[in-house]
Amino acid sequence: MSTKKKIGILGASGYTGAELVRLLLRHPRVEIAVLTADRRAGQMMGDVFPQFAPYDLPRLVTIDEVDWANAGLDLVFCALPHATTQKVLKDVFAKAPDVKIVDLSADFRLEDPAAYAKWYGHEHHALELQKEAVYGLAEIYRRDIKKARLVANPGCYTTCAQLPLIPLLKAKAIEPDEIVIDAKSGMTGAGRSAKEEMLFSEVSEGFNAYGVGQHRHMAELDQEFSKAAGKDVVVSFTPHLLPMNRGIFSTIYVRGRRGKIAQDLHEILVKQYEKEPFVHVLPFGKTPHSRHVRGSNMTFIGVAADRIAGRAIIVSTLDNLTKGASGQAVQNMNLVLGFPETAGVDQPPMFP
Amino acid sequence: MSTKKKIGILGASGYTGAELVRLLLRHPRVEIAVLTADRRAGQMMGDVFPQFAPYDLPRLVTIDEVDWANAGLDLVFCALPHATTQKVLKDVFAKAPDVKIVDLSADFRLEDPAAYAKWYGHEHHALELQKEAVYGLAEIYRRDIKKARLVANPGCYTTCAQLPLIPLLKAKAIEPDEIVIDAKSGMTGAGRSAKEEMLFSEVSEGFNAYGVGQHRHMAELDQEFSKAAGKDVVVSFTPHLLPMNRGIFSTIYVRGRRGKIAQDLHEILVKQYEKEPFVHVLPFGKTPHSRHVRGSNMTFIGVAADRIAGRAIIVSTLDNLTKGASGQAVQNMNLVLGFPETAGVDQPPMFP
Amino acid sequence: MSTKKKIGILGASGYTGAELVRLLLRHPRVEIAVLTADRRAGQMMGDVFPQFAPYDLPRLVTIDEVDWANAGLDLVFCALPHATTQKVLKDVFAKAPDVKIVDLSADFRLEDPAAYAKWYGHEHHALELQKEAVYGLAEIYRRDIKKARLVANPGCYTTCAQLPLIPLLKAKAIEPDEIVIDAKSGMTGAGRSAKEEMLFSEVSEGFNAYGVGQHRHMAELDQEFSKAAGKDVVVSFTPHLLPMNRGIFSTIYVRGRRGKIAQDLHEILVKQYEKEPFVHVLPFGKTPHSRHVRGSNMTFIGVAADRIAGRAIIVSTLDNLTKGASGQAVQNMNLVLGFPETAGVDQPPMFP
Amino acid sequence: MSTKKKIGILGASGYTGAELVRLLLRHPRVEIAVLTADRRAGQMMGDVFPQFAPYDLPRLVTIDEVDWANAGLDLVFCALPHATTQKVLKDVFAKAPDVKIVDLSADFRLEDPAAYAKWYGHEHHALELQKEAVYGLAEIYRRDIKKARLVANPGCYTTCAQLPLIPLLKAKAIEPDEIVIDAKSGMTGAGRSAKEEMLFSEVSEGFNAYGVGQHRHMAELDQEFSKAAGKDVVVSFTPHLLPMNRGIFSTIYVRGRRGKIAQDLHEILVKQYEKEPFVHVLPFGKTPHSRHVRGSNMTFIGVAADRIAGRAIIVSTLDNLTKGASGQAVQNMNLVLGFPETAGVDQPPMFP
Structure with missing residues (x-):
């Protein structure tokens, strides 16, 4: 045509x-x-x-x-x-x-x-x-992206952590100084270059952390979290590699602020995302599986109460190649070119 | 609508x-x-x-x-x-x-x-x-399927073996009495019922055959191969389970007939399928990977010469849940309801 | 004999x-x-x-x-x-x-x-x-185990978390109120009973948390950590399931106390375990892989500095079926029956 | 010492x-x-x-x-x-x-x-x-190996195929001209060099053949099978790669000779191997899993009748790194140095 x-x-x-x-x-x-x-x-x-x-x-x-x-x-x-x-x-x-x-x-x-x-x-x-350049997290910067010539598509780890945390930081609902993000990624996040440590026989049936205490993705998190909180935010963030192809999974430990408890955090996220096509917040207390977003542009988020009073555990997951990279890029293209935002990225997840 | x-x-x-x-x-x-x-x-x-x-x-x-x-x-x-x-x-x-x-x-x-x-x-x-009932292998019975009220969707193993072998049997290009089909399936082919032998810990990092010498899928193969050959055909067929979710992969050993060699078999398949949307025949000597059809309705077929004169090795692969089951079923629905045959099943494979 | x-x-x-x-x-x-x-x-x-x-x-x-x-x-x-x-x-x-x-x-x-x-x-x-009953963590309770009639073999998650944390709590080197343990287990930790959620097709190519905020293993951690610290300790602990057979991997976030920094924590652990046959502390800043302890009775521990001043990230890993269960049980048997502690459990890890 | x-x-x-x-x-x-x-x-x-x-x-x-x-x-x-x-x-x-x-x-x-x-x-x-050089298949050439200065340790694919077939060829119990060997190997068989096609993301969740019609291992099979049969033997052999680390699995299609049926073949193998420490023949009709020999020096062999009269399907499996390489090498060392043949390679398989 x-x-x-x-x-x-x-x-x-x-x-x-x-x-x-x-x-x-x-x-x-x-x-x-x-x-x-x-x-x-x-x-x-x-x-x-x-x-x-x-x-x-x-x-x-x-x-x-x-x-x-x-x-x-x-x-x-x-x-x-x-x-x-x-x-x-x-x-x-x-x-x-x-x-x-x-x-x-x-x-x-x-x-x-x-x-x-x-x-x-x-x-x-x-x-x-x-x-x-406009930072391309559509759920936060949609208006700016529509007018952009150059969109900086966010990282996979950072998309997965920002979608649950930015609304909570903006609402001042969590302590910005006590955030721990334990992040796990499928191997496609490491790319296609031929390295010994990425061979099947090195990866299969095993799990490890990397870049402990010093991963570059932290710079992107610092920037966006600090903007959201209106003050400098520095988080603990540890990336790990999963013996699987696709998926980012973040387990996030937070403390509520000003009396906010886990249910309050859940409510903020439900409201924030109820009309978003690519973010789904599970019922309170339920946490998502990475497999249930595979191949789709969806982010699934769950919130549960920790047994320590005032603390909550937030789980967020997406497909690193789709919402964590190319799917989000197509979503941004749709905004930039004036197409419906879901065009071409509306396929359901593929499980199993 | x-x-x-x-x-x-x-x-x-x-x-x-x-x-x-x-x-x-x-x-x-x-x-x-x-x-x-x-x-x-x-x-x-x-x-x-x-x-x-x-x-x-x-x-x-x-x-x-x-x-x-x-x-x-x-x-x-x-x-x-x-x-x-x-x-x-x-x-x-x-x-x-x-x-x-x-x-x-x-x-x-x-x-x-x-x-x-x-x-x-x-x-x-x-x-x-x-x-x-009409047997729902669209590439062979398309005309009948369009008029059917009840379509019997073929099995995953049998679709994978029939697409390469039926044209060769019809053309009398291979010996019908010397066919060996070594078939391997991903675990989703075994269904979702909770059985000990299907647990992750029982399956991962291992491989096995099952139903050796007596698998029920043979009846379906016998029927269709005999119709194609115009005489009773009984093949050696062994199914195996792969430690992966999706994919059927058949390695088929045949002997050419009437002087036909591997290149001739390849040529027959290329001609047969050049206009089919869901069958792709690779260049002679190349064989496909199951991973490259994952999530799609495609069948990939390769033909190579065996080093034994007159013998050929044919490799055929498809996604057992898509072309091997639900994708083929939607393809049949499209024929029955008069839709374009590829509607809803035209998504490319998902690799990695 | x-x-x-x-x-x-x-x-x-x-x-x-x-x-x-x-x-x-x-x-x-x-x-x-x-x-x-x-x-x-x-x-x-x-x-x-x-x-x-x-x-x-x-x-x-x-x-x-x-x-x-x-x-x-x-x-x-x-x-x-x-x-x-x-x-x-x-x-x-x-x-x-x-x-x-x-x-x-x-x-x-x-x-x-x-x-x-x-x-x-x-x-x-x-x-x-x-x-x-004597709690069977040999590295801590060796003397008591030797005299025991009934040994309560520790859990896999808890062994993996206790070996690095108990010496630090005893030394009052970390804040007992700010411990986050993000734990991941291979599927054999879930046992052999036939459940839908444990099928290969449900587990492979995916990752999830479970029992968020309420896992029973916490009781065992509370008990031993509180004994070590001399005060009530309640930790944040989240278990996850890895798409692999064997291995427990704990990423532990702590804050040093009384000016102790990550290097100090590392030094305490090196000293504590230098003569232990089944605990290996990596050089400072390096963290272990679960695959490198597979099939052995070893625990590998690493300590790295977090970029947040005063905080450290500790990684601990073992094979859940060996040091996390049966290997530790044989180690305990050796103590109880007066055998050399390493008899029968001295095989090196199997990688790949 | x-x-x-x-x-x-x-x-x-x-x-x-x-x-x-x-x-x-x-x-x-x-x-x-x-x-x-x-x-x-x-x-x-x-x-x-x-x-x-x-x-x-x-x-x-x-x-x-x-x-x-x-x-x-x-x-x-x-x-x-x-x-x-x-x-x-x-x-x-x-x-x-x-x-x-x-x-x-x-x-x-x-x-x-x-x-x-x-x-x-x-x-x-x-x-x-x-x-x-002496060819180091101990079960066949034990006597020569004991006196050797240089032992050529057999290949993994070839060990797996020879152990079941050599006794049958020697007994003239199968047709030497109709042997099809469909062989599958875990990824460690491909070594540790960094190649794109061996990356986890390229291998996981997929299956493929390679070297179709022309794999070098065939030369070794030709040599040993021809010696056993007393005439030139050329087999159909196709190697494949499994998305797992360890294991060779061969599905072998044969035709009995001189009225020999599957049960006769089974009996020959049972007799041949009843005293061998590293070869286990399963009861007739049962076939082994690769996972049940993992990490050990064992070869498991099964024989079943094909539904085609006179034909049998033989399944043979071993760990490519152990009996297929290093375990067999230690077995050969034991013979050469006069140690008990099982010394150091007597550990049971590790499953799961």
Whole structure:
């Protein structure tokens, strides 16, 4: 159809690239016009991800091969590694200033250049773009996203923690200084690069923490939690790797403030999200399973009382490749391009 | 929309029931009007499968609670256990003779009452319906299915073996007396009943065969292979259980006939399926992975030469819950109700 | 050999029973003389656990069939369900007062009858035995265990949390009121009974919490932590289920006390455990993987600094069937019978 | 103890190296004196495999750093990659002609230099050693192994297929021209090198064949089957990868010869193996699970009748790292050094 918007995906040979293709192939309003993958350029998408062999998709090219000025792209998803992204996007905007971009890397998520430099060990290479970027957590920044040229798609761990905690911090319903987030991720969150510690035989039948006390995702949490609380918030956050493919699961320990107990926290979240298509709050005392959101753009949240008076345990889960990355990116695309927000990301979870 | 057809699902609390709901929720031409589950009657679908909690679905009822004469159902999927099905469907047709039925059990797949009695140990309880039933392998019997009132949806193992072998048997390109089918299934193929041997701790990190030399699926294979070959065909078939959820994978050993070699067999399959939406034949010498069809209605088929002259190895794979059960059932519904054959089952595979 | 001690196992058809058999078959000082399994009585152990088919083991009998007075048993492992155990052991001691018992259930772990009644919902049926029972955490109560007739083998979650925390609480090095234990267990911890939620297809590729805010293991933690701290300690504890067979993994969030920082906590644990055969403390800042203790009686502990000043993250892991149950039980048997403590439980971990 | 034999392991940083260490650490008659790993030289074994951190083991060195003439090694296990092995072992024997070697690579398994050149694409670099090498399938060549200086430890797939088939071929009980071997392996069989297709996210929840029609293991099967049958035997053999760590599982389709039926084949195997410590033949009609041999040196074999008259289905399973590699290597060491054959490899399987 002539009215379909033309979409590009930079970095299509990784898992978030594949997930974008999966979702966009059945999106009613777009067509995939450009797919890049520098090391796999010249190959078909079906060579890199055999599940797409039966589909008619453009051949993979290098980023340099894209004729940005004339490609006629309406929106580009950028699923490139950290740091590379800054350079590439500056170049893309130089050649095609009207294109919209949803960036899935961490490069444009931090507003404060000093925070960026501290966590990433170097100055940001595209500060002017960083100023323009809108943080793409639709449930919080929907209005700004609609007007954005550059959307910084949030991280998977951080989306999973922010959706339950931001409304509670805004409502001043929990102590901002006593938050513990114990987070667990499926292996696709670690990407597709060939590393010994990511081999099946190293991962299967085992569990471990990593980046204990120092994970980069903390910078993003600090920023958004501090904005929500109106004061500096620093949380305890430990990421772990689960022997499974998809899913982020956060167990969050909080203390109620000003007499708020677990039921009050639950009520705040129920109200906040009752009309949101992609956030589902379970009945009080019930907690969700990661398997029940698999393959969907849903976040499931549960709240239970701890046996320690005044404390609550909040559980939040989503699919790291969908709501934690590519699904949220399509949701952001829908906002940016004026489509219904659920278009192409309304498929139910796949369980079992 | 007023034009949507009304659908019922009998046995919605099992895995094929859940898969039907997953697919039908996004089917553009139907609405789910009735869900039954005798032991879970009164509960919501979200109590039985929490992934559906956010969706608006009818409450589960018993089969007896359905007012068949007035329910206005256009088509019913029957996902009940063997033998129960015969009795229930006879009753449904008695009360609602115009409803269409796609039955996912094995009850109406065997044309020969003697074969049924031999493999199942008792006389068939609905012989007149059995005569009317059309075997629902759309790629072979599409024309008949369109006119059917009762479609017997094929089994998962048998679909996976028939799609590559029936064209070869029809073309008399392989020896019908030397076929070995080594078949492997994900655990969802074993259903949702609570049995010790199906516990995670019994299944994970292990592999086994079952029903060696005597599996009931052989009756269905015998029937269809014999029809295709024009003579009695009896194959060696061994089913195994894989420590994974979804996927059937068949490794098939054949000998070419009349000088036909592996490349010839490949060519026959390529021609047979070049226009089929749900069968993809890989380039000669390549064999598919089960993971690349997961969650989709696709069958992937590969053909390679064995090093023994004249012999070939054929690999076929599909998702047992989709093309092996509920996806094929929706494909059959589409044929029966006159919808485009791919409606609601056109989602790409989900990998990883 | 005539000098081997005779051992009985009550409840040999469960996973802890199988693990006891695995360990005892190669223990140099004992022989397995009695195996009970009421529902499988009359069968061979190889019928219930085919891995033991090649071994010469006594046929399974019911508990009632055991001639306690004349069986000549030196020690009995009891791997029966909760509550049943109290009744059975009272009876065993009545008939064979000189036998030693290592009980793997929770029945004799709580010293306070009121705590037992509160958490288990009924009065304890063998209060006099409860008084006599010694809590079997060898690293803490070794001296008492050597003299015990009845050893209450600790739980898997609680062993994993106590080994790192008890020395810190005793040293008053951490705040007892701010302990958060986020615990994850492999599926064998849930036992072998056939339940829908434990099926492979329900568990694989997913993660969930359970018993949030109210798990029974908390009673055992309260008791031992309060003893160690010399004051009432109540911790936040959330158990989760991992899609894998073996392993307990605890991520523990603590705040140092009296100026103690993470390095100090690490030093306390290094000193405490430097001569223990079954506890290994990693270098400061490193945290262990559950897979690296699989199949062994080892506990691996790591300590890292949180980025929040004064806070530390402690990670502890063990194999729930070995150090978390049957291995610890054999360790206790060794103490009770005067064998070297590592006899029969000195096999290295099995990875991968 | 002064009487312990000194053992070296070349290539200790791979999975078969780790499995050798696991087994030898508890072997009563040997001590590990040398561990090499060229790329990890200088590190401790606990850096490469953290499960060994608590054990006192020699630091990893390069092969060149070993002072072969003076190291006093009694036996060396060689777990190096193909082709490298030939060169290294020629050099080792030049410097230490009295050392015994058990080689786990494929380099010395093929007696015929032409077969080697055909399958590996180059001339053999140590033909004189190849002549001397004894094929290390203890159940068949026990007498020769005891006198060997160089033992070529069999492959995992081939051990699993030979143990059931060689006695049947020797007895001329099956048709040698109609053997189909459908073989499945756990992922550890693919080694520890970092490759995209071996990542957890690529492997989990999926199944595939590889090397279809052309796998190198066939050369080893051809050689041994032809010797057993007294004529050239060429089998159909397809290897597959299972989403699990340990286990080889072979489903073997055969036709009885000279009126032999499945029961006759079973009887031959029962007689052949009734006194073997590491081969267990199940009752007729029962087939084994891979999980029930995990971590042990056992092979479990089952025989069932096919429904096609005269045909049988044989199932054979072992742990690819133990009986399929390192366990069998220790068994061979025991024979070479005159120890009891089961020393150090008598631990029962670990299930679950």
